[in-house]
Amino acid sequence: MNKGLIRILDAAPVAMVVSHPDGSFEYVNPAMLQMLGYTEDEIYQKEVTISPPDEWASNQVIREQLKTSPFTPITIEKRYVHKSGRIIPGLLTIVALPDAKGDVERLIAQIVDLSQRKKEEESLWLLTLLLNNAHDAIYVADPLSGGILECNRLGHERLGYTHDEMLRMNVTDINKSLSVETSWQEMVEKTKAGDNIRESIHTHKDGSSFPVEASVSYVTKGDKGYMISVIRDITVRKKNEAIIWKQANFDPLTELPNRRLLQDRLKQEIKKAQRSKQRIAVLYLDLDRFKEVNDSLGHPKGDVLLVETAKRLKSCVRDSDTLARQGGDEFAIILGELGEKNHVERVVKDILTKLSEPFQLGDDRVYVSASIGICFYPDDGATPESLFKGADLAMYSAKDQGRNCFRYFTPSMHQAAITRIGLVRDLREALERNQFHLVYQPVVDLTTGEIHNAEALLRWQHPEQGILYPLEFITIAEETKLIADIGSWVFHQAVRQILNWRQNHDPDFKISINTSPIQYRDSKEEMKRWIPYLQEQGLPGQALAIEITEGVLMDSHTGITEQLIHFHAAGIDVVLDDFGTGYSSLAHLKKFDVDYIKIDRTFIKDLTVNPDDLVLCEAIVAMAHKLGIKVIAEGIETPEQREILKTAGCDYGQGYLFSKPVTATEFEQLLSQKEQT
Numbered sequence: 101m102n103k104g105l106i107r108i109l110d111a112a113p114v115a116m117v118v119s120h121p122d123g124s125f126e127y128v129n130p131a132m133l134q135m136l137g138y139t140e141d142e143i144y145q146k147e148v149t150i151s152p153p154d155e156w157a158s159n160q161v162i163r164e165q166l167k168t169s170p171f172t173p174i175t176i177e178k179r180y181v182h183k184s185g186r187i188i189p190g191l192l193t194i195v196a197l198p199d200a201k202g203d204v205e206r207l208i209a210q211i212v213d214l215s216q217r218k219k220e221e222e223s224l225w226l227l228t229l230l231l232n233n234a235h236d237a238i239y240v241a242d243p244l245s246g247g248i249l250e251c252n253r254l255g256h257e258r259l260g261y262t263h264d265e266m267l268r269m270n271v272t273d274i275n276k277s278l279s280v281e282t283s284w285q286e287m288v289e290k291t292k293a294g295d296n297i298r299e300s301i302h303t304h305k306d307g308s309s310f311p312v313e314a315s316v317s318y319v320t321k322g323d324k325g326y327m328i329s330v331i332r333d334i335t336v337r338k339k340n341e342a343i344i345w346k347q348a349n350f351d352p353l354t355e356l357p358n359r360r361l362l363q364d365r366l367k368q369e370i371k372k373a374q375r376s377k378q379r380i381a382v383l384y385l386d387l388d389r390f391k392e393v394n395d396s397l398g399h400p401k402g403d404v405l406l407v408e409t410a411k412r413l414k415s416c417v418r419d420s421d422t423l424a425r426q427g428g429d430e431f432a433i434i435l436g437e438l439g440e441k442n443h444v445e446r447v448v449k450d451i452l453t454k455l456s457e458p459f460q461l462g463d464d465r466v467y468v469s470a471s472i473g474i475c476f477y478p479d480d481g482a483t484p485e486s487l488f489k490g491a492d493l494a495m496y497s498a499k500d501q502g503r504n505c506f507r508y509f510t511p512s513m514h515q516a517a518i519t520r521i522g523l524v525r526d527l528r529e530a531l532e533r534n535q536f537h538l539v540y541q542p543v544v545d546l547t548t549g550e551i552h553n554a555e556a557l558l559r560w561q562h563p564e565q566g567i568l569y570p571l572e573f574i575t576i577a578e579e580t581k582l583i584a585d586i587g588s589w590v591f592h593q594a595v596r597q598i599l600n601w602r603q604n605h606d607p608d609f610k611i612s613i614n615t616s617p618i619q620y621r622d623s624k625e626e627m628k629r630w631i632p633y634l635q636e637q638g639l640p641g642q643a644l645a646i647e648i649t650e651g652v653l654m655d656s657h658t659g660i661t662e663q664l665i666h667f668h669a670a671g672i673d674v675v676l677d678d679f680g681t682g683y684s685s686l687a688h689l690k691k692f693d694v695d696y697i698k699i700d701r702t703f704i705k706d707l708t709v710n711p712d713d714l715v716l717c718e719a720i721v722a723m724a725h726k727l728g729i730k731v732i733a734e735g736i737e738t739p740e741q742r743e744i745l746k747t748a749g750c751d752y753g754q755g756y757l758f759s760k761p762v763t764a765t766e767f768e769q770l771l772s773q774k775e776q777t
């Protein structure tokens with residue numbers, strides 16, 4: 101072989117080999133040795149094979165080719181075996197060299213090692229596989245123009261485009277909120293500055309859009325930059341977030357904002373009002389006697405009532421106002437951007453009118469009213485807490501004023517609230533410190549004028565404020581549940597008095613005591629021990645009467661019915677007090693075996709001047725007598741009232757005309773007078 105040729109082949113960076121027609125090597129260059137891992141001595145050994153045994157197919161092709169046109173170079177991919185056994189992919193170019201006669205003298209071949217390239221091809225393929233199977237859409241875009249340079253499969257499929265279509269598009273076609281000139285450039289700058297995560301909206305080919313989270317990065321190669329965006333479809337997450345947000349901020353029953361959202365809204369309104377120097381009104385609204393409806397008609401109907409109330413309230417306020425459900429039957433309204441206070445009055449009157457219309461709950465038609473408290477920002481308070489508190493106090497004041505009305509917050513309400521806190525504290529100690537006593541008022545037989553029995557009425561000798569009347573503390577005692585213990589004290593005190601008077605004055609004497617609905621719900625079941633206690637004292641049930649208010653009858657609490665039946669069965673009279681002020685019906689009276697009804701003082705007061713009241717009293721008496729119920733009229737102050745009631749057929753009377761409530765000693769004098777006559 102030509103020396104010059106050998107020198108070139110020796111220096112060539114590509115594997116070269118010269119072989120004889122029989123296949124034996126004539127020359128193998130260093131690059132070839134290096135590629136296959138043999139030394140020069142080893143490679144010429146006969147046993148060395150550099151072609152793997154299963155490579156016969158390509159070998160066959162080469163043989164055929166060399167047979168037909170040996171002097172035309174052929175190029176073919178072929179595999180080789182490294183000395184270690186490792187397979188090396190290679191690209192073989194081979195040609196025969198002729199001798200002087202034109203026969204094949206030797207073959208010269210060049211083999212390019214394809215290992216590196218194959219590896220690169222494979223990793224590129226894997227990379228594509230990875231990208232196309234990713235659950236995120238991935239884009240590479242030109243930071244200057246916003247043109248899309250490349251994307252993975254999801255990148256075009258999710259948007260409804262083909263890959264080719266996608267590569268002709270611009271990021272602004274996908275993300276409509278971007279414009280090429282400004283926003284895209286801003287986004288590129290932000291990304292360069294390290295602001296990499298953002299949420300936006302992507303638009304599908306069909307025009308629909310969906311929320312995405314983009315994680316963006318800016319990379320450079322040489323002096324060229326690329327924007328890479330990994331885009332995640334967050335439709336489901338957003339939906340879930342919306343559900344969670346709704347659950348956290350809205351009342352499921354009425355779909356109104358709840359207490360929490362109300363707080364937020366008021367905070368925002370205050371900020372707005374600070375800027376615009378305008379007023380806000382905060383309204384608290386509580387349905388009057390909702391509990392009675394709920395208890396008597398059942399919770400499902402109570403729910404319907406609340407939903408209907410919410411609807412009516414909504415129709416009274418503007419869309420920009422906030423109407424919220426505070427819980428139970430309490431609603432709150434924020435009226436923002438108020439110019440003048442008058443507007444509030446219009447809204448409130450509208451509300452009271454709309455709520456006064458009857459509610460149809462299935463077959464039942466009910467009437468409810470509402471008590472509303474109003475508080476103004478900045479006049480009455482500067483923080484949400486103080487405004488809510490103010491509206492709440494004003495609402496309670498409206499309730500105290502007889503319901504179905506509204507009250508504006510005044511600082512004196514705040515003072516009253518503080519006083520109340522003091523009263524609660526004192527009430528807790530009143531029993532231990534022996535500050536209660538009972539006074540007694542006679543109930544008189546209207547035909548004979550004789551004392552029929554006594555009603556025991558509670559008095560509290562307050563250490564600083566002097567005598568306090570039930571109206572000043574019973575509600576607090578009920579709210580704090582202290583009424584259970586107080587009621588028990590009243591019972592035992594009254595029993596002691598009955599024993600005394602039965603022994604000393606009248607062996608059949610009877611005292612009636614007032615009871616609160618709360619006592620019937622008492623978990624200690626104190627009332628269950630009353631009948632056995634009377635028996636222990638040797639007293640029949642007839643020695644005691646229990647006065648209940650209509651609130652007790654309306655309470656669906658099962659224990660109440662049972663307890664009243666027990667009382668009645670033991671001979672204890674059940675008296676329905678303050679009749680006519682509540683919601684009870686004839687059906688109730690029958691169901692609960694009421695023995696007496698006491699016509700409320702408000703009907704007696706104007707008896708002589710208001711013919712309607714007379715008609716009512718006559719009707720009540722007639723109806724009660726038909727049911728076998730006796731009637732007591734309370735609050736009789738004048739002989740005229742007594743006469744009218746007597747004529748109307750009323751059985752008993754009670755009131756200042758006969759006697760004010762008096763101490764036990766004073767009452768004994770009344771009894772003695774009776775004995776003397």
Ligand code: C2E
Nearest residue numbers: 557558569570571590614615616735736737754755756761
């Ligand atoms: P009530 O059971 O309807 O008692 C009648 C109230 O009317 C008593 O007020 C009595 O002093 C008053 N009164 C009686 N005759 C006349 C009259 O001719 N004219 C006027 N203007 N008033 C008259 P008092 O003692 O302030 O009691 C108020 C309410 O407090 C009672 O109304 C009763 O519901 C409740 N109460 C009183 N004692 C107790 C008690 O021991 N336990 C419970 N739970 N409530 C009680």
Ligand code: MG
Nearest residue numbers: 555614647677
């Ligand atoms: Mg009473």
Ligand code: MG
Nearest residue numbers: 677678698734
């Ligand atoms: Mg009464």
